[in-house]
Amino acid sequence: MATAAAHETARSQPSGAPESADDSTAEFQRAFDAAVAADERIEPRDWMPDGYRATLIRQIAQHAHSEIIGMQPEANWITRAPSLRRKAILMAKVQDEAGHGLYLYSAAETLGTSRDELLDKLHSGRQKYSSIFNYPTLTWADVGAIGWLVDGAAITNQVPLCRCSYGPYARAMVRICKEESFHQRQGYELLLALSKGTPEQHEMAQDAVNRWWWPSLMMFGPPDDESQHSAQSMAWKIKRHSNDELRQRFVDICVPQAESLGLTLPDPDLKWNEERGHYDFGPIDWSEFWEVLKGNGPCNEQRLSRRRRAHEEGAWVREAAAAYAAKHTTGGPGRQSDVDGTTGAHHAANANGENVNGETGAKRA
Amino acid sequence: MVLSHRLGEWAGNAPVLEEEVALANIALDLLGQARMLLSMVGDEDELAFLREERAFRNLQLVEQPNGDFAHTIARQLYFSVYQHLLHTQLADGDGPFAALAAKAVKETAYHRDHAEQWTLRLGDGTEVSHDRMQQAANALWRYTGEMFQPVEGLDIDWTALQTAWLEQIEDVLRRATLSVPEGPRTGAWSAGAGRQGLHTEPFGRMLAEMQHLHRSHPGASW
Helix, strand or coil: CCHHHHHHHHHCCCCCCCCHHHHHHHHHHHHHHHHHHCCCCEEECCCCHHHHHHHHHEEEEEHHHHHHHCHHHHHHHHHHHHHHHHHHHHHHHHHHHHHHHHHHHHHHHHCCHHHHHHHHHHHHCCCCCCCHHCCCCCCCCHHHHHHHHHHHHHCCCCCEHHHHCEHCCCCCCCHHHHHHHHHHHHHHHHHHHHHCCHHHHHHHHHHHHHHHHHHHHHHHCCHHHCCCCCCHHHHHHCCCCCCHHHHHHHHHHHHHHHHCCCCCCCCCEEECCCCCEEEECCCCCCCHHHHHHHHHCCCHHHHHHHHHHHHCHHHHHHHHHHHHHHCCCCCCCCHHHHCCCCCCCCCCCCHHHCCCCCHHHHHCC | HHHHHCCCCCCCCCCCCHHHHHHHHHHHHHHHHHHHHHHHHCCHHHHHCCHHHCCCCCCCCHHHCCCHHHHHHHHHHHHHHHHHHHHHHHHHCCCHHHHHHHHHHHHHHHHHHHHHHHHHHHHCCCCHHHHHHHHHHHHHHHCCCCHHHHCCCCCCHHHHHHHHHHHHHHHHHCCCCCCCCCCCCCCCCCCCCCCCCCCCCHHHHHHHHHHHHHCCCCCCCC
8 A cells, every 4th residue: 555655656746856865755755655554644744745735735725715615605695594593593604614714724824835825826716616606595595405415515525534644634624524514404404494384485495405406416526437636635545435435425315314304306316226225316417517617607707706806805904904913013024925915935836726626626614 | 683784794705714703703792692682572583574674773883884894893893892881881780681781791892802903903004094994983983972872771871881982982093093083973863863763774775685585485484
């Protein structure tokens, strides 16, 4: 196992590394492989292959971005929530998402990047966020469908990440998964209230599930045979299960839940397969997935421009905070540049930031 | 409840991620206080979603639109300093609101600190932020007199409350290198108009958005 990982890693090492470093690099590599094989955690000060670092930065950043962009479709309903209790729940959820974004940017920063740099990549489209947030929330029931299906898919994806080989990411996921499970139950409960409510409310719930089901299945990323980074991520124990395995697990969980909700799932091919011990389900429209990922989904433009606008309109506030800090800290000026994002040391992560694969659609909390 | 709604409009729009958390946190505290208060009088959702604009008794200050971040902070500073003083007095008394106020006083101490810290940063930050903060402080000044109009059923020394409020606000503004606004503090109609259901124009629009879903499904539960 260690040999395979070493082999994979050797290929992703940047060319042009000084020859003299070869021996010590090989030794570090052996120690790293042994740690991964023994299920030990890799920590920020440990040596790690460049490819491992770059993959983690990309994945954690995209995960963080998904939390931030993911606030929008739900925040869309905060001012229209139909009861004060639901409004409080929704506000708390959106607040949690901002908090998750903060944990995740911190985890990414342990790998030698900065939040400003990552946000800059999000705003310029060089890093992605989960494709699911490019779908609109058209009715109140969508808030429930997002909780039940989108957060449900996220949890299925993320629970294994609690055992991810990179310590800071794994620990962030433990905290995030607890809160996500809570959100998912609230989403389910919201849909249940609608499903058992008036005929109009029931119809609203069914319509939302019809619209969110397939996009939720796409959150697990492309099929295994089209997922280029999967094998490497699994060898590094960043990922623990394949996209298709997780997708199947999610379908198996959702079918009985849909039944107890009194709602149907919009798939005529969905049926129990006794032989496999799993539910069979119909084909996913991957052309839609790739279109959304390319930026052509219903809300891509809207989500990104709103995020950019919030950032740009907030610039004067961040500048004020930096100027105040410079005036009132004895350390003197010099830390200001962190705030306006002009520092941006564009090192190794830059090239990797553009290397977006299908899994971008998969990570979300 | 009205101020909580306004703060909820910031979700996804805040200048930094930490403010997404902070503004939502304050909004949630205020919503929690509102729910307790409304439940003391009747059904919280009926009171929130089925009253017309003229039946709302909130201060005109809290219904003012968010504007830029400075306007939101000025509104919050004026209100939180007031609320903190008010709750402190109520918590010390033995009236029906003492228990609620005792809980709220801790929350409003945090809100107040948050607004004060930002007033200092914006006022004593850059030239741009200084000007924006001054403009916001000036623009909302007229709505601050209303907070000290006696409210029936509340046994409060309103004059002392107002004196303490003015002292504290003046102190924060001065430390933020801002000047204390001049001009009347009587509100859009007259001091106390909000308490009589006389509101400013943006409020009706806010209610339309807030109530439409609830009103579209009469009798439904959520």
